[in-house]
Amino acid sequence: MKEISKLLDYRQTVRVVDATLRDGGLVNSFYFSDEFVKDLYDTNKRAGVDYMEFGYKASTEMFDQSKFGKWKFCKDDDIRAIVGENDTNLKIAVMADVGRCDYKHDIVNRSESPIDLIRVATYLNTIPTAADMIEDAVRKGYEVSCNLMAISNVQESDLVVALDILGQTPVDVFYIVDSYGALYPEQIARVADVYMNFAEKYGKKIGIHAHNNQQLAFANTIEAVGDGVDWLDGTYSGMGRGAGNCAMELLLGFLRNPKYNIAPVFQFIEKHINKLKENNVVWGYDLQYLMTGLYNQHPKAAIQFTKEKRTDYYEFYKEVIEQD
């Protein structure tokens, strides 16, 4: 049984990361209004959130800038237009995907940028490139995390090798990323245990980014807190790809550090989120996401099902188990 005494208290080392613009941007192609982004930034400050992820540092060579909102590219000037000099306790993060980011060129020295944290996202088969991106970002002065995606599809014997390689880089945080929303809390506990061995060996922190395919994004996140995971991703109303993420409002309701404040989150959601939903921006738990989560598959077929406004769940179930 977990020590509830530890959960009623709090760990100074816990950090909350708002990933609304980044993971939520996958739902609306990053077309957020400036008012939305400014209000989100203000809300995060008032709520005591530690990091706000603005989006991706995607390659403008690979991606057509006319087809996405600006937060797919997160140019420093666009961030500065929102945060100014950001003389606050809220730090600024962006995600850099292995293979989709011209990091050597597009990420400048931290001293010249409003960004504080580079989140390198990688699958297990691109760890050496991820390691190079980590080295590059640390050399430029940034805090750096490494998000190991689709962890539910990874062999534990491969995972330990990956963590040992990453442990030897100057990365600050290893992330558990349940991209498929496939893991149960018991499995999170086991994965966290594997991560913890390397975190302790190399002096790193651990983070978690959960998906809500089985209504477990929040449950898995608080399971992880009890297992010693310090960096916690949330998004407002759980906005994120497919079934979405751990809801910020649930997470801040759970955490006991008095620096966190849930009231501004309610104000933000009231003002902005229902409006998004009325404009047919769709995310959140539904049967199609449960199915891909249950069978440990990428949610892309479920996202397509949603896009086509299909409701023939049973047909889709047969498609999913055929892929299995």
Place this chain on the structure above:
Amino acid sequence: MKEISKLLDYRQTVRVVDATLRDGGLVNSFYFSDEFVKDLYDTNKRAGVDYMEFGYKASTEMFDQSKFGKWKFCKDDDIRAIVGENDTNLKIAVMADVGRCDYKHDIVNRSESPIDLIRVATYLNTIPTAADMIEDAVRKGYEVSCNLMAISNVQESDLVVALDILGQTPVDVFYIVDSYGALYPEQIARVADVYMNFAEKYGKKIGIHAHNNQQLAFANTIEAVGDGVDWLDGTYSGMGRGAGNCAMELLLGFLRNPKYNIAPVFQFIEKHINKLKENNVVWGYDLQYLMTGLYNQHPKAAIQFTKEKRTDYYEFYKEVIEQD
């Protein structure tokens, strides 16, 4: 850490109870079509569900029968019109609320009834009446469970007294009922531990009925499975009062006993549940339910908020904390 080996296997003693008509009936005043109820019965049989709760045995003296669908009263003839002689593995349950049921008169001998299980629902301050109802039902030949409601508002020192009284009755199952959706998985583990002491002492089983105010109904239910809780309530699409319950589709996806079959659940939901939602039958997670859950309050104010189609979450939040 929980033994995942035990979760990948299964316990023969686990029982799944479909509470859709009963808890879902609280959302639509028990006005289900006969086709809905017949299809649900057939689906439960095909899905391997162990018990189907048809509704309440409410007093026709206290409640006006013209203001509710028939499943608030669960007359034996109405059940028989659906299940005939019910010569199946699916057992039939009804709920009998302390103080709202003329149990001595309305519950006849099991030999003359299609019902198998009486679920006595009580708050802690009416345990002696619950004990009398349990004795009455067992004398008449029924299986009997006792649902201890609003457990999150109960002192542990009172709970142990209640469980010791109930342990001395011939009840078969003690239920943990998180009526307010207030408990975290860590707390479920602790409550289950308290229950387990008395279950072992008196040879009883333990059950759980969870609510989804904090998106934890499923997570709390599977936490409980890992803690030795055997009787698990679910409802299709989580249909139930306020934020709803543990979703049957999630629960059957998790359980490993080959007798359970998730496919019919998808078929039922596809045919019936979206139609209900289109007819403005509303349930499920939303901020107002998170707030009452977080502050361990009865959801009635949140249900009223929903009914009035209010979206001023922040105002409601201030109302909730004023009640605190």
